[in-house]
Structure formats: structure tokens, C-alpha cells
Amino acid sequence: MKIDGNVFVVTGAGNGIAREATMHLLARGASVAGVDLSEAGLAETARLADAGDRFSQHLVDITDRAAVEALPAAVERAHGRVDGILNIAGVIQQFVKVVDLPFSEIDKVMSVNFGGVMNMCKAFLPTLLARPEAAILNVASMGAYAPVPGQAVYGASKAAVKLVTEALYAELLDTNVQVTVVFPGAIGTDIAANSGVTLAGGETREAAAEASSYKTTSPIVAGRVVVDALAKGRFRATIGSDAAAMDRISRINPKYATTLIAKQMGSLLG
Structure with missing residues (x-):
């Protein structure tokens, strides 16, 4: 996908990976x-x-379907056209087990992470199909294939993003619209604070990761990987050595991958 001179819509552009992808x-x-x-x-x-x-x-608000449906026209007024969308905005859940997770939190996470992506894709697909070259890039998560304790619904929402993106790829094979799914691992962003999530003792996930020396990828690097994947028209891409390693392990032995992540990340539950 050509980047220079084209117009892209980026959700979550006010922070984190999406801001860096925008840059x-x-x-x-x-x-x-x-x-x-x-x-x-x-x-x-x-x-x-x-x-x-x-x-x-x-x-x-990407969960507001009417507001998202009005967005293509607003972007066209600002830039004349739309050539691609990058669905990066997302939230994580409270770091608690499913048994303790309130339905309000479940609904919120699914509404933002999956519903928001669906709203954007549905709103922009007619416009993108009319372009000579266009793109959809959706950001899932390593949690879509390597579940993290205390993030079951977050992982489920991102697994839904993964599957719908792959289905869109299949449906759009014979069209002008390329489709990419990206799987970040641990990224040094403010997603926990922006999601209103704290850990036991009041720590954010990022603070806990730093305290335990858990390696994270910088948002700047993550943003570059996203844009490179878009430019190259990749089917899928991972961000960070953790996401790449768990991608391989989960394909070979999903039970081992799940157990490994549980042992490494279970401390986040307190």
C-alpha cells in the first residue's frame, strides 16, 4: 500500500501505538x-x-455507531477521500479472574475492542471499495493466542478481532482492499491508565511490568511496525520478541504456551 499522498484514518490517535503510527x-x-x-x-x-x-x-467514540457512520463524510470533508483505516484503539479489562469480573466490564471491553472495530469496518468499507487501492489494518494482541491470567475477556475481544480480520481478508481477496492484522506483545503505553485499570496495590500494568523487569517494546517501534506492515500489505505481523515467540509456541503446543504465560504473568493478579 502506498503511504505517501494517501489518507488514513487512525483510531486511538491521541496516545500510544496509534499516536506513533500516526507520526x-x-x-x-x-x-x-x-x-x-x-x-x-x-x-x-x-x-x-x-x-x-x-x-x-x-x-x-468508536462504540457510538451513529457517530462512526458519520465519520467517512467528515474525513472526506477534511481530506477529500479515504484510502485506509487503522483500527488501533483499545482497552484492557480489570486484572481479575472471570469469576470476579463484572458484566459491565465485559460489555465495555467487547464494545470497544470488537464492536469499535466492526463499527469502523462497516462504516468505511463502501468508501474503501470505491478506491483504486485501499487498506484495512486491525490491531489484535498477543493475548488473542496466548491468554493472560486476569485478561480473559480482553484476549477474547482481540481473538474476535483476529478472526474477523482474517475473514475480511478472505472476503476481500478479489478486491482492491488489502487486509492486515497485527499482534502486539507487551508495549510500554498508558493503556492500563487509559482503561481505568489498576493492579493489587494500585499499580498499573506498566508499573508492574517495569518492576519485574518484564521486557516491553516502545510505542515508537510498535508504530513503525504497524506502518511497515501496512506499506508491505502483510497478512499478519507481530510486535516484539514476546509476541513473535509466543506466536510460534502457541502453534506448536498451545497448552504449553498457555501454561508458560500463566506462570510468567500470573503475578499480575496479586
């Missing part, structure tokens, strides 16, 4: 419509990017 896209000559719930986050991305009218800010 990489803009650096490569693209225009970006940044979508986020945080007005301050989008404004900071705009300040950092300093890309003028090549970056537009769209304060949209």
Missing part, C-alpha cells in the same frame, strides 16, 4: 484523520506532528 504515516507523506475520545490527546498529537492540515482531529 510515522505523516513522516512518510500521508494525511491522517486522528480519531480519539481525548480532545487533549488529539491536540497533543497534532502539536507533536506539526503537519498542518495533513492531520485532522475527530473526537469520536
